[in-house]
Amino acid sequence: MSETVIRVNELSLTFQTNDGPVHALSNIDLDIQHGDFVSLIGPSGCGKTTLLRVIADLEKATGGDIKVNGVSPEAARQARGYGYVFQAAGLYPWRTIAKNVSLPLEIMGLDRTTRKERIARNLELVNLQGFEKKYPWQLSGGMQQRASIARALAVEPDLLLMDEPFGALDEIVRDHLNEQLLALWGKTNKTVVFVTHSIPEAVYLSTHIVVMSPRPGRIQDIVVSDLPPERTLDIRESPEFLRLANRVREGLRAGHAYDDVES
């Protein structure tokens, strides 16, 4: 039943800089199964975004092995095997919302009817029907981010890679979008890899929480959640939730995430 979507084996990535090598990722081992919701959490510089970018073939690993959908990240990217949601919504300002969702579909060379159908379906999925003809600047930050999620979903990937998609939003909007994302994940049975700074967000959303620590970027702990798949925001008050959050926090502390927190 469960198949491995992402297999990471002793992966490392070292950036050569003028100040010497920077070990962004060191000795990463991680398996992600189909249907998992995996959060990567850790302080700045722990390599969580870098790991996501390696999965997406936006960065190349310098050591170890990684397979995405059973093939190399490059082959997975070329097969359009994933949808990527960036921290900034990154909508093209000269395209309307519908046209923005249409962008990857045009690149894939889909015909007009299919495009229209997918735009409508995915905008509905993120509750943006009626905003097709609006330009990005006419929408709030939260709506823009939802549009960018619709854009990633329109590719119809089994794998969704999300890099702090709600990082720039206020907490109220963020809570709301977390609920929607969870509902979406429940409905579509996709695999999600989700980068975040926020412990409550990670615990609320995930089936697996990967705690990372910096210098060198490495995995400190992998916390498997035993929360039920159906979750409301109230669950954050429950003892199980607090216990999980505590374990994540301990992992971060063990990785010295709280030492001399600069910047």
Add this chain to the structure above:
Amino acid sequence: MSETGFKNSIIPVTTVLLAILLIWSIASVLLNTPWQKDIYKRAGAQNVGTIEFVKATMEQERPVLPSPQQVATEVYNTTVKKKVTSKRSLIYHSKITLSSAMLGFAMGTLLGIVLSVAIVYNRALRKSLMPWIITSQTIPILAIAPMIIVVLNSMGVQGLVPKAFISMYLSFFPIVVGMVKGLNSPDIGHMDLMRTYSASNWQSFWKLRLPSSLPYLFTSMKIAVAISIVGAVVAELPTGAVAGLGARLLAGSYYGQTIQIWSALVMASILAGSLVWIVDMIGRLVTKRMGLNHA
């Protein structure tokens, strides 16, 4: 722009215009004074009143610096009151200069875009082309214009095209510089997005780089269109061209017709100003249609 923008700008614009006219008038009185004194001395006129003297300095036939109203009258007489087909009509000469400037502007814009695409997509070309492009603009156009025209003439190219070449030579430069910047203007996130779609170079050019560069293109085109007028006028000087605003300038300087020179200059700047305005309007329209200028 909105009505309030227009209303807000009308007072400062008028003030500056009046200030320029005032300085111009004073300068023309001062500069024409020695010659006027000479005239009175030779005529033996004495006790000429100040007002009469000032008026006389502004109405000389061949003043060092013609007064604004002399130039205005000359422009009026040679546009409205002359038939457009007349060799003495400024409209006739403007049309000739305008047509070669427009051809040169079109060629320059095209050349500029092609070069900028080549530079953006090819590292080797970026390193090898850019120094030559910059060098081309350090050569005084007055020095190179006659050569281009002589060379083209010997190849049997005459008339409009050689002049358009000078306009192109000047106008492609701002287009290249602006478009290289414009084509490189998409932010990293937008570029990464194209990569996650594994879009081809052609697709990311067409769907990302080109639309991002359009505001830069229009800014560059405003500069380019103004200097293509300069290019066309300069191109008319060394050839002893018989028609065009440059030819009017040349003829005026042969015969010491300063009023004619200045009215040709005014005409050229009106022409260039209107063209810049037109390009600006088209630019606004296009970016508005693209949903870009919403501020």
